[in-house]
Each structure stands twice: as C-alpha cells, then as structure tokens.
Amino acid sequence: MKCLCGIPCATRTSWTHENPRRKFVACKFFNHETGQRGCNIFYWVDEEQTDWQRDVINVLVAEKHRVATDLSIVKARFTCLEHEKKRLTEELDKIERKL
Template sequence: MVAICACGLPVSRRTSWTSENPGWKFVACKFYNHETRQRGCNTFEWIDEDILDWQRDVTNMLVAEKHRLATDNSILKFRIVCETYEKDRTVAELEKIRKKPFK
C-alpha cells in the first residue's frame, strides 16, 4: 500500500545528505524542497534507524572527498580549456608570421 501525505498525494522516498543525517532514507510530501526544507504539508518520516557516530563520520568524510574530487576535476577541465586556447592562439600567431613576406 502506498502512503499518502496530507496533500492527498503519494509520499516521495528520498535520501538525506545533510551532515547530521548523511545517507538516511525518509519519506515526505512530494512537495518537499530539500534546499529550503519547505514542505507542502508536514508529512515526514525517517525510514532508517539511527546510525552510529563512526558511521556518520565516515559518510561525511566520503561526501567531503567526493566534493573535493569534483572540484579538482572542474579545475583540471578548466586548465585543459586554457591550455587548448593558448595552443590555438600560438598556432594562429605562427601562421601569421609564416604568411608575412620577408623584407
């Protein structure tokens, strides 16, 4: 049987990625906005049992590492774009020099 929230819609099953409850599963109103934590109605229930402190710490450490790696990846992509632009500009400059007649 599908649970219905106070709005009359089936609840939505989600995962929390806050540092207090990383990886915890919950059900909430489909109109729940995870960024503002606003809900269409007050329907909200945790599905998971409490986790141990070490589990929370490890999960938060892994999430932080994931964000660090994503940032590093973005920086490397930007560097590649810059290097490609610089190479293209250098090639264009060389072509201009080659086309100039010697005096």
C-alpha cells in the first residue's frame, strides 16, 4: 500500500508505554518523537490491548532493560578485574625477578 506521498507505507512496532508492541502502518515520514506523520496515513494493524496485556508487556520491557543494565555492569567489573589481574601479574613478575 502506498501512502499519499507516493511511497510504500511502513509497518512498524510501537514501544510506547501506552501501546507497547502494537503494530501499526504509517507513512515512512512518520516521526514518533515530533508527532509529524508525513501525509498523516496511520492506522493500527492489531487490536487494542487490554490493561493486563499492557501491564505485563511493560513489566517485561522494564525487566529486559534492568537485565541489560546488570549485564553491562558485570561486563565493566569483569574488565576492571582483568586489568587488575594484569597489573598484579606484572607486579608479581617484577618481585620474582628481584628474588
């Protein structure tokens, strides 16, 4: 389907708090940050979610972000430990050479 701009419409997924994981079709010039919709072609592909569905999806999205943040912290700590290990190994080598 082409929009009024003459280009094929885009099927996208909403990740807003109000409409998480809902599919919609819109003009490719649609910009969710500014609300600009190009030629204003926009419609939902799926049915509206229940409050329960919306809440569950939002909790899962928040949990995904928390886990991703925890993983980043663990990776950073691991990197610090690798640097510390390298520093201590070099220091131990120096001490062993002195002995």
